[in-house]
Amino acid sequence: MSADGQSSDLSSPWTxxxxxxxxxxxxxxxxxxxxxxxxxxxAADPQAAYSLLARRRYDAILLDMNFTAGRTNGEEGLSCIARIMAEDPDARIIVITAHSGIRIAVAAMQAGARDFLMKPWRKDDLLAKCTAAIGARGPAASPSVDRSGGGLLLLGNSVAMESMRATIRRVGPTVANICVTGRSGSGRTLAALAVHAASREADRPPLRIDLRDPEQWPSLDGAHGTVLLRHPDRLDAVAQARLLDRLPPGLRCISVANGLGSLTPALHRRLCTLEIAVPPLHARRDDAVVLARHFAQVAAEAYGHASVRLTPAAEAVLAATDWPDEVRGLAAVVERAVLLSDDGVIDAAALRPVGPLSPLVATDAAPAFRLEDAERSMIEAALKEHRHNISRAASALGISRGTLYRRMAQHGL
Incomplete structure (x- = not known):
């Protein structure tokens, strides 16, 4: 190790x-x-770490094991290791723990961590451990390496998302043909790429073909490995038969479709050994907040904002809204709010697509979701955030004082 911390065989800067x-x-x-x-x-906590990991690759990850005051059992860190390793088995994790945490360090190593460091650490020890961990594969090519195929882009803590990630981890390494279905904008292509990222051919990008474009079809001739087919369900029966004849034997197909009902039985058998359905946002409302925080940080980086914070009232709006364009629509609204923000604080009023409280109109909500409950939670969050200052709460919600008073009376607040 040289005096400046650079390894003689690792001259490239680390991320x-x-x-x-x-x-x-x-x-x-x-x-x-x-x-x-x-x-x-x-990253101040695992959720922030997942957001960063969704954006770029890192040569090594230094991970503290406890994040909640009073907790010392390392369970939070172990859970974080499990999720990171499940999505990226090649991740280089070095855990940081107190001198009394040998048992935790051993458990972390068993979970997939490459090494551990005891607090308080010496700088030479830290740099040496990073050198050893990174040296096994060499530094990442760039701090902004595209991770569009990485499973960590599938952010969300809901049961539905964890179930989908578990399915992808199970079927990704196989040669099974997978069809990813769901609403447009829900993240179907990301899920399809996550399947490929979990496969044995993850080091080679899949051939991508939009079947609505006839000029892309010749790429299928002699294709091998994995192909990502978009919109097979948009083809008529004749075109589906032609596609079936054109798909080379042994070619793994990962398809993206709205649904499977319009596929002919023969094409269904060829393309869909297993269906992976991406859950809509209205079925995992808390994930909308996780995603919005991620999109806010991405936009902050893009527009040169030092930091961005979503207020409690804003997060209540995010969780209560039925986004017509799913995750894609949520990302667009958050990006616009960050762009127009003067102080880095995103309030509820900045997230209104059109008109006061109009995001709360339920378009395709689950039966158990009640509009009245969502509106009440929004108002409660705004009042709490602004310490029951009616004028400020009304402004944050994008409505008048009189309207807020009427809504408060309606909900018994």
């Missing part, structure tokens, strides 16, 4: 992710890596 909730430790670590010529991104 490191630190998952640490102590700002003092985070700041000291940031200074250390910058002085050594490396880049360090900091």
């Amino acid at each position: 490191i992710l630190l998952v640490e909730d102590d700002p003092v430790v985070a700041r000291a670590t940031d200074i250390l890596f910058r002085l050594a010529g490396h880049r360090l991104d900091i």
